[in-house]
Structure formats: structure tokens, C-alpha cells
Amino acid sequence: MPAQPLAGAVSIATLTDTVSEFIDEQGLGAVDTVGSSMGARMVLELARRGRGGNTVALDPSGFWNNAELRFFSVSLRVSIALIRALRPALGALTANPVTRTALLAQFSARPWALSQDVVLRELRSYLAAPSFDAALHSLVHGPGSKGHLPGPRQAGS
Secondary structure (H helix, E strand, O other): OOOOOOOOOOHHHHHHHHHHHHHHHHOOOOOOOEEEEEHHHHHHHHOOOOOOOOOEEEOOOOOOOOOHHHHHHHHHHHHHHHHHHOHHHHHHHOHHHHHHHHHHHOOOHHHHHOHHHHHHHHHHHHHHOOOHHHHHHHHHEEEEEEHHOOOOOOOOO
């Protein structure tokens, strides 16, 4: 079954709202959260809102200067355009560590070390994501990361 886009605007705030609703629906309360890149930004937003338990954010998006933001935008758009253009050949291309590296260089620190199955599944998930372009647009043109909410800080923060 193909993924269905979320209702409303695609933004870090609405994606984080959806994760927050899931935590509530599942009765997870102060669940620990971990995210990388956009997911890291979302778990930081959950923590900023006082949701969840311990938070691990690996390379969170949204803390860029203007030059870094331009590079991110252009390089990611080129990467996803390449992946879309090569869709029919992805099975063969992901079999080789060199081409895996070329295809996933924007998304992974060590793409050559990843298995073909992991890379192929990841690339196909980008292609199948109904809101990929809207999420990218939100990351590039939406508000940056926010700081801690005012109020008493908890121990360890």
C-alpha cells in the first residue's frame, strides 16, 4: 500500500505534530526519542515542546548559514533528480559500492559500507514518499530551528 500524504501543509511543525499524536495514541508518554537529519530536528522540536524522555539528535537539520542552506538545497535536488532518472537501473547500480556511494553521498556518511538491500530500500522510499518535495521545500524555505522554550529548565539540560 503506498504511503498517504499527511493532511495540510508539510512542515517540521506538522510532521512533529504527527509524531506527537502517535506517541499519545500509543500511550508512550515520556518515550526516549532518536533522530537523524530531519528526524533529529523533529526530536529536538519534541524536546523543545517538553515531550518525550531522553533525546538523541544526530546531525539535525535547520542550523545552517545561508551558504550551507544553498548547498543543501541544490545538492539534494540534484541527488533526488538523479535517483528519479535512474529509477529503472537502481537495482543494478546499488550492487556496486562505487555507484552506491554516488547515489547516497548526500544522505549517508559511509554509503559504500551499506548493503545493497539497505541502499535500494532507502532510495525506493525516497521515490515513494508522496511529500518528499514538499518536505524539502519546507526545510529550505521554512523557519529554522527554534531554541528552548522559556521556563524552568530540567535537570541535565
